[in-house]
Amino acid sequence: MKRILILGATGSIGTSACDVVRTHPSDFRIAGLAVRSNREKAEALGREFGAPVFCGENAAVRAVAETDADLVLVSTVGLSGLAPTLAAIERGVDVALATKEVMVAAGELVCARAEAKGVKILPVDSEHSAIFQCMQAGDAGWRGRRDVSKLILTASGGPFLDAPADLSSVTPEQALNHPRWKMGPKVTVDSSTMMNKGFEILEARWLFDVPVERIDVVVHPESVVHSLVEFADGATLAQLSPPDMRVPIQYAFSWPERLPAERAQLNLASLSSLTFRAPDETRFPALRLVKEAARAGGTKTAVLSAADEVAVARFLAGEIRYTDIVRLVAAAVDAAPDLPCDSLENILAADAAGRKLAKEWNS
Template sequence: MPASTSRPRKRVVLLGATGSIGENTLRVINAHRDKLELVGIAARANWGKLAAIAREHNVRHVGVFEDEAFRAARADASSFPPDTKIVGGLAGLVELSQLPEADIVLVAVVGTTGLEPALAALAAGKALALASKEILVLAGKFVMASARANHARLLPVDSEHNAVFQCLEGHRHEAVRRIILTASGGAFRDWPAERLAHVTPADALKHPNWAMGPKVTVDSATLANKGLELIEAQWLFGLQCDQCTTVLHPQSIVHSLVEFTDGALLAQLCPPSMTFPIQHALLHPERVNGVEAPLDFSRLIGLEFRPVDETRFPMLRLARHCMRIGGVAPAVFNAANEIAVAAFLAHRIPYLAIPRVVEQTLDTITNFEPGDLAAVLATDSEARRVATSRLA
């Protein structure tokens, strides 16, 4: 009898299981239970939803980041499968990232919380599927060094970086002239400039194409998200600043393009759903039927591209400045943006104050090349303090 050619299931740890990336990841896992097994999950505070996921997938390793929610989950342990180990705080996320039985760790927690768990996964030699772009913006130098030192795979989950990853496969690094990340333009792409002074958080959260969390949706409107993605791309693909650019593409169907030295362009296209890049990252290099229907070219599909006006989108200008000067500037940009966006969502500052807060913070903190991760984390804390002081 011939030997079986079936592959064992990949065992997945999902950090950020209750957010939008987490929900789409669960859709992918549910569609491919013969290929993927969920062995660990974590969330910031929504332990009730974690319990439901744990019961559905029989997950016995659960992490809850916030202390009060962790204590509540432990107090109601009967909501989880029998013998479930519930861990808390950052140490808990790190523990989950190094589960011996895990093959791949998908980090989808918001902000910089996922940095230490991501580094822990790489140190353990796990494949790392990265959906939290802030991790490479904050500490790309150290994350990429850890991936190389531990011979660990780093698989991008952001739709734009996943698209570049697919277009680059099989091509030599020196054959790449530039990469072009597409940007939808967010909720205010077509608004007259004078209306932006009156934007509300509710307006900013109405993204025309994507269903995402509040912070990243606001970042899409300011194009801070695209700035962070350009910085991330520089680290992921080993490129110079002038090799990373962006273009407005309202339809969000072309997710990125790669231009080669011979002038040829390769593009990756799919509907605007995160299930496509998530599935590609989790099952790579295997390709199977997707969760959602592909593009239907029997229907009219129009693809539009526009140059980005950095006067209208000053956050992109600031991000590109940080790319050029390097050092801790990208970490300062990221930290100040997180503070400013949170203040905007809380109705503490107007929409147009977001770039002002970020620029003032960048002007205040002296840039330098960090020698270790501790220096970056200290700068991140200082940037948050400075940005908070600039909210008034």
């Protein structure tokens, strides 16, 4: 019986995680739940699972400190996931990580601390879970493998893949209409700009200890192949499943085992085709921007993540145009000072600088 603490229990990932636990009552128990404001729903879940409930801005860190768990699922939004992730590592508790901004902003710091404490960071994001599953081939582990030549992240391409070239008049409603996945608003807008895929490059860089130069993105609109690993001997392994976040969540919970679940399975014969194409970095400049920030290193990617959060909020509030999102983020990354990514203080300072620049930015 694995005791799981769920941070962000009322969100899209948290809700799927609760469902995974419901399906496997003799394998998993929810030890605690943390949310920010949705107290009513959290308390209903707390009653259902017999788990303590933590609410408020610091709920996640308190929950980690006060709950005995074997695994912490971090699925809050943005940098709010960082302090509880570090707290779980400090307690020596393994982390199932959905909140990609933690690795985007502070991957170097998080991985250094996890390694020092012998704590595992297990991927939840579907692409990273796919890579993680492919890495189970052989017994060389999943970080810094010498027999891996490339990681290949698939991208659905979002709602504007084949839209007319000028995206400046895209509305929030259009950006929130993802063709394949039902997710929270921030990650849905990030998917449409491909900033999300850029973040996933950084997430993969740190989770698997592979330099960004060896991480490729390929557009795959059917979202059936969730990602691939190219090995040094010329073999490429892929993971395929229907687009259902309960699959990677459950794998993070059950790893290294696989548990049965009555879910829709892939029917390969009914798929007419699986298509792949190179991403258009001119229409979606976010990918290039993220790789440049990664190469600059230090806290530049923390600035990037913070500025993007503000930019998406400003777009959803009607303050800036869709195409301003990446322009704003690029300007913030360029203007912010770079600090070493070796302390929570530096990450928070970079985050604050990114937010300030993003709030003040005008087209």
